[in-house]
Amino acid sequence: MDGERSRNTPSLHHSNPSVMFAMSQETRKAALASELKQIAGVRVKMDEPLARYTSMKIGGPADYFIETENDTALARLLQVLHRHGERFCLLGNGSNVLIGDRGVRGAVIRLAGEFKKAQWHETGVTVQVNVGAAFQVTQLVRDAARRGYADLEFAEGIPGTVGGALYMNAGAYGSEFEKVVDHVDAMNSRGDPLHLSRAQMTLSYRDSHLPAGTVVTHVRMKLRKEESAQVSSKVREITRKRKGSQPSGFPNSGSMFRNPSGDFAGRLIEAAGLKGKRIGQAQISERHANFFVNHGGAKAEDVRRLMALAQSEVRDRFGVELVPEVKFFGDWDTI
Numbered sequence: 001m002d003g004e005r006s007r008n009t010p011s012l013h014h015s016n017p018s019v020m021f022a023m024s025q026e027t028r029k030a031a032l033a034s035e036l037k038q039i040a041g042v043r044v045k046m047d048e049p050l051a052r053y054t055s056m057k058i059g060g061p062a063d064y065f066i067e068t069e070n071d072t073a074l075a076r077l078l079q080v081l082h083r084h085g086e087r088f089c090l091l092g093n094g095s096n097v098l099i100g101d102r103g104v105r106g107a108v109i110r111l112a113g114e115f116k117k118a119q120w121h122e123t124g125v126t127v128q129v130n131v132g133a134a135f136q137v138t139q140l141v142r143d144a145a146r147r148g149y150a151d152l153e154f155a156e157g158i159p160g161t162v163g164g165a166l167y168m169n170a171g172a173y174g175s176e177f178e179k180v181v182d183h184v185d186a187m188n189s190r191g192d193p194l195h196l197s198r199a200q201m202t203l204s205y206r207d208s209h210l211p212a213g214t215v216v217t218h219v220r221m222k223l224r225k226e227e228s229a230q231v232s233s234k235v236r237e238i239t240r241k242r243k244g245s246q247p248s249g250f251p252n253s254g255s256m257f258r259n260p261s262g263d264f265a266g267r268l269i270e271a272a273g274l275k276g277k278r279i280g281q282a283q284i285s286e287r288h289a290n291f292f293v294n295h296g297g298a299k300a301e302d303v304r305r306l307m308a309l310a311q312s313e314v315r316d317r318f319g320v321e322l323v324p325e326v327k328f329f330g331d332w333d334t335i
């Protein structure tokens with residue numbers, strides 16, 4: 001019996017360097033996790049599957065999945081990660097990301113608590129709203145409409161957070177976030193505060209050009225006062241347009257590719273004959289060819305292969321290079 005146990009019980013002493021490395025990695029991971037868990041206002045989950053946090057319902061586990069309640073906790077968290085040399089990325093609603101099946105090494109940070117609040121200030125005909133980065137864009141649009149504040153109607157139906165929308169300079173129907181943003185509060189990867197006026201920022205098509213590692217914490221926007229009924233009617237009009245053109249019912253990430261100058265990625269993919277093309281459980285939508293949908297259990301790798309196919313067909317037929325709009329997170333065999 002003892003002999004049996006000693007054969008089956010793993011020895012603590014290994015001469016195999018890869019086993020030693022794996023053990024030291026695990027020890028390091030546990031030490032960092034225990035330090036992170038001591039920060040007030042921070043919640044840590046280890047090896048947390050990410051599919052449930054993305055609109056496409058795809059994505060393997062994050063080594064550390066960390067929710068952060070306020071500025072103090074976030075600054076402390078970033079300092080600890082920096083001291084440990086641990087990489088991190090920000091996740092909003094996960095509506096514009098494709099996370100690899102093997103997941104993300106390092107930390108994935110989501111803002112919560114205080115970052116879900118908004119404060120409105122009205123002076124004469126101008127309105128300012130200071131919004132936490134975890135606030136929902138659609139909620140903001142509806143709150144603004146109810147109060148009779150105009151210029152955010154374009155964002156109705158964008159299923160992101162304000163932080164993600166600012167980072168992506170999200171836009172639709174002729175407008176984008178750069179038109180309403182006035183000031184951004186953020187932190188750099190060491191947890192130092194950054195205060196950026198609109199003039200200090202460079203926003204362009206689906207890009208905020210923020211330095212790597214910048215965490216957007218609050219966004220101040222300038223809106224206009226208008227009749228509430230008029231703003232609400234524009235919001236309803238946008239909802240109607242979206243319903244008429246975009247696929248519903250299956251998880252997706254919105255537009256997979258940026259529109260090339262003077263054209264539409266969806267038109268090119270459709271003209272290449274790929275509408276409805278399927279790999280595994282991932283499909284190029286039959287409704288809108290720049291939307292790829294998950295029929296249930298699709299792998300990130302299936303989506304990536306569909307994207308590569310769309311890129312090569314569009315390149316071969318039309319000489320146009322499609323550039324992904326979705327952000328790739330995590331470990332991939334090849335990109």
Ligand SMILES: Cc1cc2nc3c(=O)[nH]c(=O)nc-3n(C[C@H](O)[C@H](O)[C@H](O)COP(=O)(O)OP(=O)(O)OC[C@H]3O[C@@H](n4cnc5c(N)ncnc54)[C@H](O)[C@@H]3O)c2cc1C
Nearest residue numbers: 092093094095096160161163164165170171172216253254
């Ligand atoms: C059905 C559907 C319709 C869509 N329609 C549109 C549309 O009309 N127009 C449009 O532009 N997009 C659209 N999208 C894409 C997406 O909703 C937007 O890009 C949105 O702004 C992303 O926000 P998010 O919170 O989901 O960000 P995520 O997808 O979680 O992240 C996107 C990027 O932003 C970064 N990020 C997130 N939060 C922060 C932060 N606080 N600080 C720093 N970086 C951060 C992430 O690291 C990542 O690089 C659509 C998506 C879907 C699923």
